[in-house]
Amino acid sequence: MREMLPILIVGSIIGTFTVIFLVAYLLEKRKKDEREYERHMSDREITARLLRYAKPYWKRFVAVLFIMLASIVYDLVSPLLIGHIIDVVGGEFELNYLFTIVAVYAGILVVSLICTYAQAMILQTTGQKILSSLREDMFIHIEALSHEQLNNIPVGKLVTRVSNDPNAISYMFTNILVTLVKNVMVIFGVLGAMLMLNYALTLMVLCFVPFVVLFTVIFRKFSRKVHRSVNDATTDINTYLSENLSGIKITQIFNQEDRKMDDFLEKSRNLKRAKQNRMMVFGIFRPMVYMLYISSVMCLLYMGGKGYIENLEMFGQIVEASTVVSFYMYISKFFNPIQTLAEQFDMLQRSFASAEKMFTIMDMVPEVVDSEDAIELTEIKGEIEFKDVWFAYKPDEWVLKGVSFHVEPRQTVAFVGSTGSGKTTILSLICRNYEIQRGQILIDGIDIKKIKISSLRKHFGQMLQDVFLFSGDIRSNIILREENISDEEVMEACRYVNADSFINKLEDGLDEVVRERGNNFSAGQRQLLSFARTIIHKPSVIILDEATANIDTETEILIQDSLEKIKDIGTMLIVAHRLSTIQHADNIIVLSHGVIVEQGNHQELLHQKGRYYQLYTLQFNKQQLMGSEVNAEI
Secondary structure (H helix, E strand, O other), rough: OHHHHHHHHHHHHHHHHHHHHHHHHHHHOOOOOOOOOOOOOOOHHHHHHHHHHHHHHHHHHHHHHHHHHHHHHHHHHHHHHHHHHHHHOOOOOHHHHHHHHHHHHHHHHHHHHHOOOOOOOHHHHHHHHHHHHHHHHHHHHHHHHHHHHHHHOOOHHHHEEEEHHHHHHHHHHHHHHHHHHHHHHHHHHHHHHHHHHOHHHHHHHHHHHHHHHHHHHHHHHHHHHHHHHHHHHHHHHHHHHHHHHHHHHHHHHHOHHHHHHHHHHHHHHHHHHHHHHHHHHHHHHHHHHHHHHHHHHHHHHHHHHHHHHHHOEEEOOOOOHHHHHHHHHHHHHHHHHHHHHHHHHHHHHHHHHHHHHHHHOOOOOOOOOOOOEEOOOOOOOOEEEEEEEEEEOOOEEEEEEEEEEEEEOOEEEEEEOOOOOHHHHHHHHHHHOOOEEEEEEEEEEEHHEEOHHHHHHHOEEEEEOOOOOOOOEHHHHHOOOOOOHHHHHHHHHHHHHOOOHHHHOOOOOOOOOOOHHOOOOOOOHHHHHHHHHHHOOOEEEEEEEOOOOOOOOOHHHHHHHHHHOOOOOEEEEEEEOOOHOOOOEEEEEEEEEOOEEEEOOHHHHHHHOOOOHHHHHHHHHHHHHHHHHHHHHH
16 A cells, blocks of 8 residues: 555545535636627637638648658657667667667657648748638628628727737637647547557556646636626727727827826736636646646656566556556657647637637628629719608617608709708718618619629719818828829829819829828818818719818808819709808708708798898808907907
């Protein structure tokens, strides 16, 4: 009994840790997660979806598999060669025979190193291609989402999904999957070699395997949870930065730097705690696997040494010195794959957590899509008709209530009304940025749902109140990367809308650098560039949504002149609070609470003395009052 005391001590220590981990696992399983995640997907489902991206490159992975087999030979043969060297040195020593064994060992090592290099190069190039495919699919899917869906997703979250998450997934293809296959093959290969060498010692080693499996299952539960926490905390801080860096001027104006800093520090602390929890979980699991490895080595040395010294048989097999040495190396090669798997299981769970977040976005079904029988329109005359259109952003909160009107080709129609009356909504619905709940919208007598979205929007030119300019130069912002537009055409469009008045004064002209969001240009200059961008693409229908709201009087004169020219291009739809902008419209539609209350031209509506007359009189009196104040100051 005393002889078995070391084995019993090792067993009791392992048993104690096993009980502790089981209790922690059961407690965690009963505890409800305080934070509700967007979605839960099984590892099998995630793996299956990711492997679809690897399918086009299956030949490369097969090549890696054969290369990997060559490198595995080293892991299986080297312990036998070392054991054989022990026998040679301990028996009848022959120097030439020893050199031969060493040369074989060195040759196998060189081949293994070459195979490892080739394997790494193939996997890295393949992984980058898969990474690019993932990013492209993610970006294309985001582009297909409706305005409403995009409004519900923070920009920082989308940035994280497109940039950070694919990087974590890439590691799965470049390292984890192949290493997992290799480790499984090494484990079974080593087990086979050990069984042939000495099945008694092999059975002793296998006693530790159930504990390895148990610890891995428990670790998987905790690992996936902490990885989700890290991903969520990273998304939160990216979202916060994206929003607050964009609005940092407002923070400075209202002297809120300290409060924003406190918010940022709190989110940083959340991220730090999440990463610390992940480190703790991984820091516990890896030493446990190492403890099992050391325990098996101790048992091997104890039992093997005892059998060799006392010349005892174990299950009918004699333990020799070469057997102990070979088994010592085999145990290392048996537990090393498990140890490596423990290290890479951390990255595997990170990849799964990132993939789950990406697929959550990619599983969002676009709300505005082409119908199966959608047609391509080569040209549009510009006839627009609303038939009893009802629309709500939220269920039962109607923004438009049975709106009906008709716009003739090349006609200029203006929409006026108080804030929230549905003016901008009408313009968005015409371009199918949202889907209507009831009614019908026709373009040239065709229901817009039967027209391909890309074809429909191709014929529309939109100029919004808040002009967005991309980083680059003036030319790229006007042509939007289309290469078949010459500089002469660009300048012609700029002259047409009076944008040349300030472009010619710039040192670099069309090559003038445009900083982020065009913040190195005034609101009026950005608007003129927006006009040029619209005109150069020759739209059949032009939409102006408060395009003159935030500009100075001098620029407004230029824009008014531009509008007069633009009217000759095609149908024009205008939303404007400044009624002076729309006095010459062919038809003015007055909206109130989602209903058309009156329509007609400027003179007809003034004669009716209805809602339009009230708005016009209010603005006219306000302008008169402001003019009197200016004169008094002068």
